[in-house]
Amino acid sequence: MGRTHEIPVVWLQASTCSGCSVSILNASAPKITDLLLSEVIPGRHINLRFQATVMAGAGEPVVAILEQIPKEEPGEYLLVVEGSIPTAEGGIYGTLGEVPMVDRVVSLAEKAQAIVALGTCPSFGGMFAAAPNPSGCMNVGSLLSERKIDVPVINIPGCPPHPDWFIGTIATILVGGLEAVKVDELGRPLRFFGQLIHENCPRRAYFDEGKFAAHLSDEGCLYELGCKGTITHADCSLRRWNGGTNWGIGSGAPCNGCTEPEFPDLVSPFYVRIPEEALLVPPPRKEP
């Protein structure tokens, strides 16, 4: 030890709403400024080379970073991908620095140490890959296996993901390396996604007693109003959101199942109860 250990990070936004970036800014301990400026863990920190929402530069000088880093630091940097990747018609629906985003992701992914898919879009496709998927959006894992690129991908889903899920995963990598991040069969860190919302929901007692809310804003379990907490893996019920201020079910709204690969197509309608059989095979949505 004694020497500061630094991991370069390139954070690429593809087909995204930027909500994942904004959510990570909400980190409370460590704060986002700690992550950017200080050592996440003493002696270990990240060096954020590219993040279009916060970085000072623009245009050619910053695009040069994307082109240099795979050549100059292969196998060293972490690639964070936010958003799904538009692939229809050669990727023409999304470009960055006058090059299709899909080509940017592929060339950066090939030489990365590992990839963090930040949010449900890069993890599983998410909102912009929802039917009929107008721009042919793909998640990172599927794109890389299609291109036969064998670089580890950690999925941190959530629409958006909780900042702790991202920073906790980064801290785990900084301390123990990639292999220290234990994941489920969908590549999600078990530390954050190892349980169902339902298991620790404060309204669970209502469910067990059969006391169900009839309307939004009523007391009672939200299962009849479409809550997907019974099939959704995440620790929102314990961790809560925005510095612990509140969380979805805490404000009386049904869980939308946003950390699951089925989001949004198979966990919607959001306000309609899941049929029991759909706990295994969710129904297709109605066509107009």
Added chain:
Amino acid sequence: MRTVTIDPVTRIEGHLKIEAVIDGGVVKEARSTGTLFRGIELILRGRDPRDAARITQRICGVCPTAHATASTFALDQALGVADRVPANGRIIRNLILSSNYIQSHVLHFYHLAALDYVDVTAVASYEGTDPGLLAAKGFIERGALGPFVPRYEGDYRLSAELSQKLAGHYVEAFGVRRKAHELLAVFGGKMPHNVGIVPGGVTQVAEVDTIAGFLWRLNEIRHFIDHVYIPDVLEVARHYGDCAEIGAGSGRFLDYGVFPQAESRFFAPGTIGMDLVPGAFDVDKITESATHSWYESGAGPLHPSHGVTVPSPGKPEGYSWLKSPRYDDDVYEGGPLARMLLSYARGEPAKGIIDGILSKLGAPAAALNSVLGRHAARAVECKLVADAAAEWVLELAPGEPVFAPYEMPAEGEGAGLTGAPRGALGHWIRVKDGVIENYQCVVPTTWNASPKDDKGQPGPIEQAIVGTRIRDEENPFEIVRIVRSFDPCLACAVHMITPRGRPIGRVEVS
């Protein structure tokens, strides 16, 4: 003659390219290009109408609450519950949206715009004890300067001491905007992508403890707005006075009005020019042109509720995924400046504070149509909204209903118009057989970052860049300062598609 291309324009939301043709040091022509298409309106078709208020938030993670608001206004109408939303439901919706305004404006000035004016590397010589600045100093000493370099160089004008002070506020503002999201979550559940705003009202009943929790957080933020944010905008204005002389757009402004009160809207709808004479807003005067967009041009400019939009990526005259919304065939700008000019001209609530700022800077009202004018208007709006929210939260009756139940109709239609942090936002919905048959959004940045229309009139950002003298073509500070003063949100702007759109009825704005 030389074309300067900036792609990506960073520190905005979403993906934007700017091209500027410079001749003799002056921009002769500018092109604003949205570089991402997602098609969320297509995704909405066939779904449960209520899901629209959740799905449309994913248009933009910075101002999702504005989309939830517009969508819910449209759904209130379509589902037949618009006149039954309880007073507490209306107020809590306003509190959630106002939190989003505050967060968005603080984020914009400090984290998106300030690095164009403040040299954070001045912190290297910092000698004080502020932990945020000391962390920044240690960061610089390690020599790892990402994400603060590379950057444009050569026009940072603040003294080292002032740069350090504002860099400290840059760090502090991260905490303030985070607090504003906590404020939003008090009644909205979480942020980004709140779960509280729903057709019929909101999901969470207000109690005394949550009212107090909201007010306490808000008061802390108001202190920052009054004593840090507004003074910092003035400080930047004093050192970058020429930014009051660049960036004038079309000189015509509009807003749909925002924050419904019992009778009217806190900021009322209207149009205005630099003559400062407000005009009535008529939704039927909106048209969209696709002449220079990567969509089939069709039958010419159409009202958005009649829009026909078919992607055509190879179209030779196209250069953007944005269409060109126009009002009464003219180019209009939206945003805090539009709302503040309307409020200023009507006398309240913006008049006093804007006059105070203008007199401190020795500037005429005409200077508001500029880069600095947009920053000042945003800061003033932030204060007015935060101060108003502190009154609204005390209007809540603890424990009273916030939601009106309704039966889902098989058919219905609605239009939801609201002012959003970045400008005028409209959602239109048509429900048939219990599902969404058609959904249409016209969003703020589509107005501001639009390409040329069918008449060849450039969009507001393009107009704002043209005619600007560029001191150093390698470091075109002027262009990025102009573009960022609009606070563009391309995440919002570039999602339009409603193939075979159909008329969706008239809209009334209270």
